[in-house]
Amino acid sequence: MKRPSPALFAAWLATLNLCISRAADEAKPAVGLASLRVPPGFTVELAAGPERAPYGMAGAFDDRGRLFVAESSGKNIKGKDMPQFPECRIRLLEDLNGDGVFERSGIFADKLSLPMGVLWHQGQLFVASPPDFVRFADRNDDGVADERQVLLTGWKVLNTASLHGPYLGPDGWLYLTHGRHGYRITTKEGELLEGLASRIWRCRPDGAQLERVCGGGFDNPVELIFTAAGQMIGTMTYFTDPQNGQRDALMHWVEGGVYGKWHESVAEFKHTGELLPPMTRFARIAPAGLMQYRGASFGLAYQGNLFSAQFNPHRIQRHRLFTDGATFRTEDEDFLSSTDPDFHPCDVLEDADGSLLVIDTGGWYIDACPLSRVHKPEVxxxxxxxxxxDAPPLEDPRGRRLDWQQADPTQLAQRLADPRPVVRDRAQELLVAAGEKAVPALAQLRRQHTSPDVRCAAIWALSRIGAPAAQAQVRLALQDDHVQAQIAAAHAVGMARDRSAGPALIALLQHPAPAVRLAAATALGQLGEANASAALLAAAAQATDRFLEHAITYALIKLRDAPAAVTALRSASAKTRKAAL
Structure with missing residues (x-):
C-alpha cells in the first residue's frame, strides 16, 4: 500500500483538527446572553454587564428611573457571621440616554450584611439587611447615601432564608418577610415580639406599629406582590419537605393564616383548622423575585400576569392568575430560560416602558443551597x-413632560387611569399628600370610572388620606358594584379599625363572591365587632373553601364571644359547629 505524501497527510490532519475544534465549540454550552431563550415575538438584551452589576440580588427603581440593586460581595459568609463582616452593598445604576442600557454604575451604600430587598419610597431607600431594617437618605443628591437609620432590628440570621423586603402595600404599609430562624424585636412602642416561626410582617414607613400578619413552619418567604384589590401573593420555599416532586410554592397570604410545613414553631399560632395550602406548587426551584405586570407593552393578555424568578432551574416563569373561590390558582409557563448552569435569576421587575428586567446574581452562591455546590465568584x-x-414605543413613560407642579386634585385623580404605571403611582402619592383637598375628586373617580383597578386606586388613596371625609367615602365603597373595589374597601376599613363600617361588613358576609366574604370577615375580626358573631357563624355554614373558612374562624377567635360560640355548638351545620369549636 502506497503511503500518502507528507503534504496530503498534513492536509488530512488539519481537516481532522478543524472538525474536532468545531465539534468542541458546538458542544461547549452557551453562557450569559447567548444562553437565554424567550418566546417568539420577544427579544432579550444586556442592560448591565458584570462590570456594572456583578452580584445583584434584588432591585427597585426610584421616581427618576434610577435602579437600586442589592448586591452581594460574592463571598459565602455564613449567615451568623454576616453582621460581623458587612461587605455587601447597594449599587446605583443609571441609563443616561434612554436606550435601555445602564451606562453609569456606582455604590450608593456599603458595609451591609446581606441586603435582600430594596424599596424607594417617599424620597428614601428602605433595605432589609438582617438583622436590621434600614432606611437610607441622600440629602445632597450625589448618588451616595449620607444618612443611615436602623428602623428596627432583631431578625435572626442563619443564611439567606432571612429578612427580605420591604414591599409597599397599597394601604401605605411596608411589608417584610422573614424565614424560620427566630426573632427578638423590641418595637418602637416598646413591645417585645419574640418567636421562631417564619412570618410576614408589616409596619409604617417610620418603623412604627410593627405587627405580624401571618406565618408558619415554611423555611423562606421572599417577595410579595399585591393585587389591585390588595390581596397578597408571595414566593416561598419548603411548604413541605421534598416529596412527590414538590417543595416550593406561590402562596396567597391572608391575615392570621398558618401555612405549612408542619414544624414545632406552628404552635405559636392560633389555628383555625388544617394548615392553609399553597396556591401554586413547585419542585425544588428556589423561587425568589416576583412581580405583577401592570403595563401595556406586552399586550392585554399579559396584564395582571405574575412573573417569578427561579434560581435553581435558571428561568423566569409566567403565571396567569385566576380567581378560585376565595383564593387563586395559576396557569404557568416558562417565559425566559437558560442553558447556562451559572445563570441564577434572583429578581424580575417591570421598567417604566413595560420591558422586564431580570437580575442574574451569577455563580457565587452555595451557602444553604442543596443544588449549587461549587463556589464560582469568577462567574x-x-x-x-x-x-x-412589535410593541410601539411608549411616549414619556415616566410622565416627565406632564405638569406636576400645577396639577390640581381633579387632574391628579384622572391620572390614576393613565396607561403608564409610573404616572399612576406618582399621582397616587401626590393625592395622598394633598390630603382632604383630594377627597371630592377621588370620590367622584371611584363612583364613575368603569375600571375596577382605577376604583381600587381611588379607594387606597382615600384610605391613606385617612381624614373623616375620606374614611366616609371608603365606607361607601363597600357597596360598590365591582368585587375588587369591595375587597379593597373591606381591607381599608379593617386596617383603619373603622367601627362605623361594621353593619356594611356584616351585610357583605352574604355576598355571592367568596373573596368578598373573606375580606369582610377579616375586617370584622380587625374591628373587634362584637355584633358580628352571629353573622359570622351563619356565614361559616356557607364557607366554600379553606381560605374562607379560615377568615371566618379567625375573626371569631379575635372576637372572643364565648356565649355565641357555645350556642353555635348546637347548630345543625357541621361547618358552623367546627367554626365555633
Missing part, C-alpha cells in the same frame, strides 16, 4: 432586558 452576573418586538 459574575448581570441584568437583562426583555422587550416585545
Amino acid at each position: 459574575q452576573g448581570g441584568i437583562y432586558r426583555i422587550r416585545r418586538r
